[in-house]
Amino acid sequence: MDYLFVSDAHGDRAVLGKIVTAYQNKVHAIFYNGDSELPADDELFNTMLPVIGNMDFDAMFPDDRQYHDATIDIYQTHGHLYQTELNLNQIRQKVSTLNIEVVTLGHTHQLGAEVIDNKLFINPGSIALPKGPYAYIGGTFAILTVTADTLQVQFYNRDLRAVPELQFSFPR
Ligand SMILES: [Mn+2]
Numbered sequence: 001m002d003y004l005f006v007s008d009a010h011g012d013r014a015v016l017g018k019i020v021t022a023y024q025n026k027v028h029a030i031f032y033n034g035d036s037e038l039p040a041d042d043e044l045f046n047t048m049l050p051v052i053g054n055m056d057f058d059a060m061f062p063d064d065r066q067y068h069d070a071t072i073d074i075y076q077t078h079g080h081l082y083q084t085e086l087n088l089n090q091i092r093q094k095v096s097t098l099n100i101e102v103v104t105l106g107h108t109h110q111l112g113a114e115v116i117d118n119k120l121f122i123n124p125g126s127i128a129l130p131k132g133p134y135a136y137i138g139g140t141f142a143i144l145t146v147t148a149d150t151l152q153v154q155f156y157n158r159d160l161r162a163v164p165e166l167q168f169s170f171p172r
Pocket of ligand 1: 008010053055109
């Protein structure tokens with residue numbers, strides 16, 4: 001079962017459209033982690049599950065989301081409400097009481113997949129304005145593949161190509 005995460009498009013609607021078209025029938029859900037700068041009634045959000053970012057000004061976006069299906073439990077938020085630009089202390093506190101396996105964030109524009117407090121934190125990076133050591137890729141998103149005993153994360157570039165050095169596997 002696959003789940004796609006994308007964030008921080010900052011007005012680059014075209015690349016989001018490309019991702020939705022390519023993946024909407026291939027993954028179980030597409031999470032949009034904030035800072036689209038699009039209205040909440042944009043038809044892209046008929047397919048993607050959004051949360052509000054610090055650069056979104058449509059109050060119809062939710063602050064966060066707890067996603068649950070038969071395969072996985074995920075907590076989604078942009079990150080600014082927990083000041084993730086400083087550190088992960090507040091978000092770690094927030095999710096400590098939640099019965100979830102995956103936390104997904106945006107905001108920093110830096111990709112990451114890391115287990116913290118027994119939860120997998122996935123930041124897909126920014127699809128448009130990447131920062132940090134992987135900014136040279138030019139923008140990324142991530143696909144989580146859930147199997148019976150692993151959580152696998154593969155990052156992709158804007159051409160929808162897997163980045164070979166950005167593939168990670170974690171035991172469940
Ligand atoms: Mn942003």
